[in-house]
Amino acid sequence: MKAGTPLVELEDESAPVSKGLLRHNPKSFLKLILIGFVLVALPLIIALINSALSIDKLAEQSRKAVYQAAQIAHGSRVLLDEISTMERSVRQTLILGDASLLEGYFQAHAKFASTAMSLSALSLRPDQKQVLDRLTASESAIFQQVSSARRSSQGLQEIVSDFVPLLDTARAFSSSGYALIEREVTAMQDMAWHARSIVVWQLLALVPFAILLALGFSVLIARPIRQIDAAIRTMGEGELTKAVSVEGPQDLRYLGQRLDWMRRRLLEVEEQKTRFLRHVSHELKTPLTAMREGADLLVEGVAGELSVKQRQIANILYTNSIQLQKRIEDLLNYSALQNGQNGLVKCPAALKKIVEDVLQDQKLAIMNKNLQVELTCSDLTVECDQQKIGIIVDNLVSNAVKFSPPGGHIKINVRRVRESVWLEVADSGPGVEEADHARVFEPFYQGRKAPDMHVQGTGLGLSIAREYARAHGGEIELLKQAGAGARFRLLLPICNSEDAHV
Template identity: 35%
Template sequence: MLRFLSFRSLLLAGFLGVALIPSAALLQLRRELGAAADAAQQYQRQAQRWQDGARLSQELALQFERASRQALILRDKRLRETAAESSRAIRRAQDALLPDAPAGVADTVAAVLDHVGRLQRLPPPQRLQRDQLFRQLHRQLQWQQQLLDQARQQQQSRWRGDIERMRGQANQLAWLALAAALLLALAMTLLIHWPLRGLQRRIASLAGGARQLDWRQAGPADLQRLSRELAQLDCRLVELEQQKTRFFRQVSHELKTPLAAIHEATSLLNEGVAGELNAQQRHIVGILRNNAATLRQRVQALLRQDAGQWLSTALSPRRFSLHRLLQRRLISCQPLWQAKRLRLELDGSDGQVVGDPSKVETIIDNLLLNAIRHSPPDARLILRHGRADGRVWLEVADFGPGVPDEIRDKIFEPFWSGPAPAGETPGSGLGLTMARGYAQLMSGELQLRDSAESACFRLSWPEPEHTR
């Protein structure tokens, strides 16, 4: 079922579920409170009717007694009519109590009506019996009042009990709604989290170099669509890596033959086959042999399908002498700077630093070749290095034409090359890009600085504390 639903649908369903469960509980609570309010109003009206009926009956009984006694003494017809009207009013008030009268009240109503009837039928001379009947009438009315008060208190107790019961039900509904909402939220989280977690693991494996993974994915529709797209990306990466391998094999094969010829030629020159060499010539031939051997090693690495290791971005930090590394790199490119009669200046102490010497060597080679290439004949070439604030730094400065302001931000972009010196072809535009990439890999930076020289590139990187 989940494969037909998207993340949006699942989230919407989850939000609706989490919102509807408490809403249903609130609606149920509202109905319960409405019923309690209606019952309270009914109890209040009923209690008020009982209280009014009992009070009116007592007032009418006093009026009936007073009018009856005065009529006997004064023998006044109007007083007798008043007494008769009072007795009828007592009957009406008592009859009004009967429809919803509590237990025992109906008996008092019958007794009150009986006493009123007997008082009306009692002959005038029977004074003592009349006094006794009036006392009994008042006692019945008082007893009736007590019964009604007890019934009202019982109703109030029942109403309070109903309120407490509804309060308990409301608490139960609230806790049940909260538990249901939490369970639903947890279920929705698991439905979304577990597929994402599995997909995240596979993406991490893909980033780590694993290929042709199983991208079949359970879960929402858009997650399955993303899995299919990642599977296509996986296949595309496999194709690109195969193309890269074929490319490196082809390039290395094309380079192997001329490099072998160069190496053999330098060996013959070094052995004196073409004639004896003087010391300077032998030194230059040695530089050629060393560089040719380095290139052959890299070509052999490519042929062994070791291009990934040759171009590795993994760091191998260790202690090395930056000063000696600079000296070696200057010697390796000695024919280039000697051809322009450049005056070298190497400034810095011969101390140990911590870093990846292979990455630093590549950066130095690129900076040196650029500096030599753009330096005019008989110019100075300055190399400085040192430490500052826990960072190692080195600078390569030349006195060539410099870098125009309008292209300062472009020289580190891939495949972008500035104006070439007179008589030379433009560069590939990858040297400074690779150099800055290696610097950033070491958590460092490569910058073009403003200085007294025409162009001054500064490399700096932090030294790991545990290896210093």
């Protein structure tokens, strides 16, 4: 498959899905953030505008109420003053007998009439309107009498007494004006309290709503990012079989599709690498077997007696051919693991015999380095695949032999702990650096303290051993220990009836 081909396939396959998702998601991540910000801020903006309108309405009503109350109070005060002026002018005319003094009365009457007309134009209550009409009618009647008696002061005596009820009516109207001011002030206080209550209730309702909206959009924004992060982490851990799916804005979904394309490409490369290892391993195994058998025949003297140096060379060829065959078998086992072709064939097996057989196979390497092996193992029977447990133990022991210095020692301890078997292998080598602890079981990882050998390892032994252990329902751990050396522990259930597959 060409590198550019999946692009077309990806767009063609995801086109129907994209059309469906676009109905519910914005096209870009930025648009989603902007929509979220607007929707979160909108309730608060509405509450603010509503509060401003309420306050403005309250201020307008208060202004009108105060203005009208002030007009009524001022007008009633003017009416009282003008009535007093008219009464005084009539009395002065009556006392002095000078009709020209009534000019003050007529001026006061004109001002009274103008003020009364202005008051009647205001929005008075019905009772105030009645008092003002009665006051105007009474004053008009007095004005008619004064106009008739202006040429003769004799009729003014009776008119003076009419000003008393007129003044009382004007005072009643003035009192109602002040009472109106008090009522308007009370009404404004009630309106202010009501407006404040509305604002408080709006805040109590809209602030939690805005917080819920913010949380909802946080989830919507964070979800595709978490999905992308999880997909990258999964691919980084080598899990390439799970498809990458990202929900959200179109640009983030497109990024998820590109990640899935990269996953498929990595899966292809991984499959190509596995096929290459399998084919090369098979191709190498046949000629290597012939080389090993030929070296073995030379060592045994089948082709003629060898000199000491020739025998040493033949031994070197034979030993290294065995090492190469083990590396090739590791590659084949790893290839089988990658292709899921490693079913277990379980049967009861004596764990002590498995360990002793491994030590027998490693006898030559142990003797060459003059290593001391201390084996502590009770008779334990485990239900397992004997061949694969042998591979696990062989990898652990060969690692211990490889890393132990000449004249060093290896401790193998096998014991039962509750319903499990613990097999520990400890060497006296340089140990595993702290930085390598997390990667020591990774395929092809050699570590920082790999020994110098004619045939380097593949870095697959511990990875294969861990996979076989997990297939049995167990585990392999690298234990921390004081001093030199490395210590590995294999945990196996004594009896496990489940058919496990790698």
